[in-house]
Amino acid sequence: MVKAGTIHAIGAGILICEIQQNSNCTYRMYDYDRRDKFGNKRELHVDKALDVVDTKRYVPYESSSNAYDEALNEAAATIEADSSEGQLLVSCKYFECYKHDISDSVSINVDTASFRSVIFTEGCGTIRVGEDVKAYKAGDSFYIIAGNKTVEIEGNGGAIITKV
Numbered sequence: 001m002v003k004a005g006t007i008h009a010i011g012a013g014i015l016i017c018e019i020q021q022n023s024n025c026t027y028r029m030y031d032y033d034r035r036d037k038f039g040n041k042r043e044l045h046v047d048k049a050l051d052v053v054d055t056k057r058y059v060p061y062e063s064s065s066n067a068y069d070e071a072l073n074e075a076a077a078t079i080e081a082d083s084s085e086g087q088l089l090v091s092c093k094y095f096e097c098y099k100h101d102i103s104d105s106v107s108i109n110v111d112t113a114s115f116r117s118v119i120f121t122e123g124c125g126t127i128r129v130g131e132d133v134k135a136y137k138a139g140d141s142f143y144i145i146a147g148n149k150t151v152e153i154e155g156n157g158g159a160i161i162t163k164v
Contacts, residue, residue, distance in 0.1 A: 102125065117160075118151070124138070
């Protein structure tokens with residue numbers, strides 16, 4: 001979880017799974033001389049970035065900034081690795097992310113409150129919603145629309161499940 005205003009970078013050879021609330025504001029301080037689709041260097045925003053940068057020492061994410069987050073932490077502490085919710089990675093007012101280690105099969109309940117995003121980080125197998133079955137491999141992403149249903153994932157690997 002990277003707070004707004006934190007300087008961060010993605011270097012060569014890094015693969016990320018970026019889950020975020022919608023934002024139309026990104027300030028580039030450096031861009032590794034990358035170019036846009038027309039061959040032009042992309043614009044830098046050093047002065048604007050310096051105006052909003054958080055200069056406090058980085059503290060790794062811990063969801064304990066208010067009573068709601070503390071309650072979620074207590075709930076997360078009781079989640080077993082093989083539970084239907086998976087391992088809570090992050091919870092904020094915009095989304096919750098859970099990690100699932102898939103060994104044989106995992107069932108995920110979807111309710112009417114929100115869709116689910118399923119991103120496979122490793123392995124391969126199948127994902128089933130009702131009668132619809134699709135093969136997956138590492139790097140594949142699926143959106144499951146909201147509604148009372150169960151997602152069945154079979155195979156071996158890992159997935160990040162996000163709900164808003």
